[in-house]
Amino acid sequence: LTTGVPRSWVSFEQMPAAGVFRAQYACSADDRRFELRRGYLEAYGRWCADITNDEVVWWSSLDEVPDDVLAFLEFLCSHFADVRDAFDQLTRGGEAQATLSLQKFDA
Template structure:
């Protein structure tokens, strides 16, 4: 993956088009000194804060759906993501988690989120996301990306609750009636997204929908309401 090697030759670089670039860095690999220097040099923004003062965050829009599903399982069951790491990893005295440990650990903690034909594929995909270095093992620090995603999820939910209060007051029935477009007492993903946009809510909507859809039925019933 990455940019074509041919682009090393200036004449081979396309003169139009769009390039999408993503950057993923495990918490244990981030270099605060370099990041701070880039901020000061390229943004001309003096930065006098220390690393321990930074509130690290992650965008859930860039996180695969299966990873978010796994995070939902974790936060429903544990007080923090590191408790899940300790519970899922092998009982061996180790601070790393390999794919076999991960698979067996999910069975041991009775995670059934991914039951079906693609279960192995989904679990492997989650593990690969948590292992950005590709070393075949996830450290406790790398696992910390889930904590950053959790912060964003909680903040997004709080923002959405504020939006509902502004739009519908404290009347949950009124909000439900608006989102349940066809009146079948069931809110589909399409209804959820379209109504939120029509009321000028431009924050992330799908992570909140999937968090509320705890029975994984691809829709919300009255019992799923916040």
């Protein structure tokens, strides 16, 4: 979508039924609007964001993160309430010294 999001997508029925939507957003730290971002996280990410601006660790760029790591993060965010829940589920019970391995993902 080199020209942006199609205007037809304003109607839910006009949106594609499947696929991955990727976008880039550039904003100065001085221009960010925490309450708006938190609202988007709750509305579109379906996460309960009971957090304040001071508790957030802001990152400047994800450009150097490998695509497979981003895909895995997208999966975790859409399937688990928080990171601990994801780890507990992926390690099947959350043993104290649990580790993740390729073999566990393949199982």
